[in-house]
Amino acid sequence: MLGSVFTKTLRDQRRSVIGWLLGIVLLIAYVVAFWPSMERSPALTQITEELPEALRAFVGGADLTTARGFFSTQLFAFMLPVLVGILAVGKGAATVAGEEERGDLDLLLAQPVPRWRVALEKAAAVLATIAAVVAVSCAVLWTGIAVIGADVTAAEVARGMVGLGLLGWLLAAVALAVGAATGHRGTAVAAGAVVGLLAYLASTFARLANGLGWLAAASPWTWAFRGDALGEGPGASGVAGLVVLTAALLAAGIWRFTERDVGV
């Protein structure tokens, strides 16, 4: 694990990632376990049907009476993106800016590795970590769904998880790029949090207001999940948009990192 900057960065993240994974797995297990009783309860079905349109949109706009809509809403409309988002922003900010503030980036940058490559390998490690967390979440959710026999296909689970992972990548890229460009961990965390929050608000509230549909359409949150995460997923254009934006942010941040004074 100490052979390269990439593997070393993976190693740095493993302990806290295991904690996050545990939390995410528990959340998935809880929501999955809840579905069978939900499905059998006509009262609950009735309540959700009577929800005002605005409130339905707020929780993702999905149909809560189907398993697909239920999981889309309970997991992907808010909880999973928040958990993965916090992990992504935290790791993205800690990885370059955090190390610079702590001071141990100095000695690393004195090794015969180009500065852009140090940042690139660290970014790749953060993205790989997020991908691994989402992959495990995907396996856990699919297993849970199979166990309770809910009417959701593996492809639908995968679609939602791809959207989740790419949204996580984007938020990590925001924090990492801002951190690499400024060297300030706090600024990086703030940038990631603000982008995540605005994307969420634009995707949910703008959909309710007349004439603000363009705002919802411009939100990466919408790109990742569309109307309901398991039903539509990000689609080819959503995937492309999120990947391109992630790559562009990382490229800009790393470029700025190679140009500036480090550790001042």
Add this chain to the structure above:
Amino acid sequence: MTDAAVNIDRLSKRYGAVRALTDLTLRVESGEVFGFLGPNGAGKTTTIRLLLDLIRPTAGRAELLGMDSRRDAVAIRRRTGYLPSELALDPRLTAGELLDYYGHLRGGVDTAWRDGLVDRIGLDPSRRLRTLSTGNRKKAGIVQAFMHRPDLVILDEPTSGLDPLVQRAFLDLVREVAAGGACVFLSSHVLTEVEDAADRVGIIRAGELVTVDTVAALTRQAVRHLVLRFTGPVPAEAFAGLDGVSDVTVDGALVDATVTGSPDALVKAAARFELADLSPRDTELEDVFLAFYREAS
């Protein structure tokens, strides 16, 4: 003519209106141990971080081992060892893991030589860096700076925090690698820390190089504070008008004097009384410079 190990040409660094370094021109040869002295905040660390391409100059340039500090930064770092003054190491790693990591990034190092360094410096590689004292962390920093047999070693305040025995082992190592042809560039704010090892010393103050000279020449002009404690009160007249002695205060049995160059006259004057103790007060580098300022102004 061969390339100098360090060849700095009018290097300057400004942060807004603050001039951290102004027109530094300096040449240090291979095989030389160069002491870079100055009080804290004088520009030593700025210079060193410029040489390593961690920060970029506002003007001027530097060549290390015949290569441009900016364009050839990676090639230079391959042959350079570095010890930062504020040494921050990943606390989760053991000292051995840290050496492994940097060794891998360097494409492998001679492990026999590295393990020899670990023994000489007295580093326990199995300990987590989190649990090590400042001095012991510094040992890890020293080993990583030398473990790839660099042609240029740049050490920022290497001896602060080291106990005297380790300090001696370290200075032996410095002399040894210099004898083997490497250039050692070491900064300090205390003359006594570098005078045993350095061939030449450069003194920097407020971002400007004040002088470059041999250690012997500098000590001749060095200013020291000596504190003498006698067994009984001594007369002030006995210490007045001594050669090379100034700022004498006599307070009963205590005499406090500032000596420039040789303390011979003071010691001879003191010999007439019964001396209980004779000790130097920590020499602030500022004092060493005083002579230069007086000359300059």
